[in-house]
Amino acid sequence: MIKYYNINGVITPAEKAMMHVSDLSLHRGYGIFDYFLVRDNTPIFFDDYLDRFEASAAKMYLDIPISRQALKDRVYELIAANKISNFAIKLLLTGGYSSDGYTPEQPNLMILGYEPPVYPESLIESGFKLMTCEHVRQIADVKTINYVASLIVDRERRAAGATDVLYHKKGLVSESSRSNFFIVKQDNTIVTTDKDILFGVTRKHILALAKDHYKVEVRAVFLDEVFSAKEAFLTSSTKGTFGVTQIDDYKINDGKIGKVTLHLDDLFWGHVQQYISNYTVSN
Numbered sequence: 001m002i003k004y005y006n007i008n009g010v011i012t013p014a015e016k017a018m019m020h021v022s023d024l025s026l027h028r029g030y031g032i033f034d035y036f037l038v039r040d041n042t043p044i045f046f047d048d049y050l051d052r053f054e055a056s057a058a059k060m061y062l063d064i065p066i067s068r069q070a071l072k073d074r075v076y077e078l079i080a081a082n083k084i085s086n087f088a089i090k091l092l093l094t095g096g097y098s099s100d101g102y103t104p105e106q107p108n109l110m111i112l113g114y115e116p117p118v119y120p121e122s123l124i125e126s127g128f129k130l131m132t133c134e135h136v137r138q139i140a141d142v143k144t145i146n147y148v149a150s151l152i153v154d155r156e157r158r159a160a161g162a163t164d165v166l167y168h169k170k171g172l173v174s175e176s177s178r179s180n181f182f183i184v185k186q187d188n189t190i191v192t193t194d195k196d197i198l199f200g201v202t203r204k205h206i207l208a209l210a211k212d213h214y215k216v217e218v219r220a221v222f223l224d225e226v227f228s229a230k231e232a233f234l235t236s237s238t239k240g241t242f243g244v245t246q247i248d249d250y251k252i253n254d255g256k257i258g259k260v261t262l263h264l265d266d267l268f269w270g271h272v273q274q275y276i277s278n279y280t281v282s283n
């Protein structure tokens, strides 16, 4: 159980972690976050997530109130306080309390802990079914707190028996609600887009690993191509890679997770293990 959070610098029991109702995240959807796993007490790819968190904050004109080192120290302190070696951390930076409900003042910085999602074995084996959804995320390269586009189609998605959505616009595919999207062509070339996406940390590592084994193309991906792909998969911090076996009514690889996807997943978790072995807290 995650017992403690850090709210504006104060280690706080999770059940007492409160925010005032005047925060701009509530009223205007003004806020950013980031999310990463802690394994064996090690924040995985810590600097990558902090790079993205800082870049998101800068693009949204939200000032992180403390230095990177101080933020790292708060994370280490939270890991120690919770006495759990495997969990997930969310850094959340909101617009802050605003006296007129609109004007930004001092951002609130929260460090929250979660049990990472556990995916049912049946889903891991059968792979994800995605429902196409016409949308491009606003300020796509920033990890804002706005996930409304996928939430408003949540009932439709469930009715369709889909696990998640696949965003596309004007014939081009971007990403899923909380994951990046890749296809594997018939000749095993791995393709993913660099347009209208959040630049996932998992995506970055998968691309680097894939380059040693496969041809890789980072370019616009057409929706048509997806329907002739040999394999498709998602990447995210909680999933690593996750096979996609169906998009709308179209079955990919006869509804089975492909070999390249499984190979990349193995490479990825091996790489995570390597990261943990090499990690030192002074990093």
Ligand SMILES: Cc1ncc(COP(=O)(O)O)c(C=O)c1O
Residues within 6 Å of the ligand: 035, 175, 176, 177, 178, 179, 180, 197, 198, 199, 200, 201, 202, 203, 235, 236, 237, 238
């Ligand atoms: C919109 C979106 N795209 C992609 C990702 C995957 O990013 P990462 O691999 O850093 O978890 C996420 C993660 O939550 C996301 O919210």
